[in-house]
Amino acid sequence: MKPKSPTDSQESLARDIGLVVRIGAVPSILEMICDETGMGFAAVARVTDETWMACAVRDNLSFGLTPGGKLDLRTTLCFESRAARAPIVIENFAQDATYCNHHTPAIYNLQSYISVPIILPNGDYFGNLCAIDPRPAKVSDTRVVRMFEVFAHLIGMQIENEQRQWSTEAQLLGERETADLREQFIAVLGHDLRNPLAAVDATAELLIRNPNGCDLPTLGKRLKTTSARMARLIDDVMDFARGRLGSGIPVTIRPVPDLSSVFSVAIDELRTVHPTRLVRTDIAIQTTVNCDAARLQQLVSNLVGNAITHGSAGAPVVVDACVRGSELIMSVTNQGEPIAPHLLTKIFEPYWRPPSSGPRGGLGLGLYICKKIVEAHGGTLDASSSAELGTRFTARIPAD
Incomplete structure (x- = not known):
């Protein structure tokens, strides 16, 4: 299948509609065209190599x-006007030597037609x-054709102005978002590195004062645990940079x-770090799965670690994993205070941490990275939370 041109993407076409909508004179222009020509339908159309939109x-015909x-x-x-970059004007299809047998009037039940290109000042063809x-209809009169050409020229000039304004606004918004992210990043990273650095400093002070x-x-x-925590923070920062600023978190898909x-190793490590917490597992993966094993191990570790941190200490964390059909389904559930619905929509955003998060709550990148890992595998990661069923994160990943 031929890849869709960027100009024909839904986002691009929606933006083009917005550009025309922002030109306040367009409705009056279309009304004047209908009044002056007696024709019942007039439009500004976006015309690309693949699309007429x-x-x-102005529709007085119920077209x-x-x-x-x-x-x-x-x-x-x-389509033909675009190819020739020239107007097409037809007063009566039935009497027109060139277009009397054309398929367009038969398809749309037309007799009169006029179409004038809208070309932007920079030479781009808009529609x-x-x-x-x-x-x-009497549309071949020089005055009528000239009216269309003047209106098309004015619309083209205004579209280019709107494009420049939209581009400037988008750039300013992007710079503002980048600045906000940078400030959050520096503040959170500085805050979360302070504790492990303090632990390293205190340990060094003990060795200096009383080495024997x-x-x-x-x-x-203590130093090993602290350095591991700092390494995790650095890993999260690197993954965030890849996911947010690059082409996504890289994965190497191979048969596993x-x-x-692989999952059990990650879970056993967390059991060692949190010996008082119960983690129950029901992992029944008996077939080969095409995936990045290290990244899925990171996914499980992050989700289970998150459940231990925010779940009720008196209730187990439950990990389920299986292959159903052609899909790997893995879920992590914990009990405790449910996440409010208005917060549930934010949990996968970078730097997000629940209001109850303590000073050791991490950078707030864990769930964001989890989602990016799952998306890199072509899957989805969803969350649900209620007092009855607990908080559950469910990853669904193609296994083939």
């Missing part, structure tokens, strides 16, 4: 097109200013025959 419409409505491009004469009617009386194994463990053991 109405951006603004049925509204802004955003599309016609098959090759059933329209705008056409056109009018149609099921009755013949120190419990070296205990201090070594023992994904159950």
Whole structure:
């Protein structure tokens, strides 16, 4: 299948409609065209190599097109007008030597037609200013054609002005969002690195003051735990940078025959770190799964760690994983205070942390990274939360 041109994407076409809508004079122009020519339908159309789409419409015929409505491009004469970059003017299809047997009037029951290109000052082809009617109309008069050309020129100039303004506004918004993210990033990273650095400093101070009386194994463990925490923070920062600023979190997909053991290793590590917390598992993955094992291990570790941190200490964390059909389904559930619905929509945003999060709550990047890992595998990650069923994160990933 031929890839869709960027100009034909839904986002681009919606923006083009918005550009025309922002030109306040367009409705009056279309009304004047209908009044001056006696034709019942007039429109500003976005015309690309693949698409004919109405951006603004004056419809006195009940033709049925509204802004955003599309016609098959090759059933329209705008397609030919675009190719020639020239107007097409027909007063009566039945009597026109060139177009009397054309498919367009038969498809749309037309007799009169006029279409003039809308070309922006920079030379880009935007579309056409056109009018149609099921009755013949006097549209080949020089004055009428000139009116269309002047209006098309004015619309083209205004569209380019709106494009420049939209581009400036989008750039300013992007810079503002980047500045906000940068401020949040620096503030949160500085805050969360302070604690492990303080622990390293305190341990070093003990060694300096009393090197012979120190419990070296205990201090070594403390340093190892602290350095591991700092490493996790750095890893989260790197993954965030890849996911937010690059092409997404990289994954290496290959057949993994023992994904159950991959998950178990991550869960056992968390059991060691949190010996007082109960983590129950029901992992039944008996087939080979095509995935990035290290990234899915990171996914499980983050989700289970999140459940331990925010779940009720007296209730188990439950991990379920299986392959159903061609889909790997993995969920992590914890009990405790449910997440409010208005917060549930924010949990996958970077830097988001619940209001109850303590000073050791991390950078607030864990769930964001989890979602990016799942999306990199072509899957989805959803969350639900209630007092009865607990808080559950469910990942669904293609297993083939």
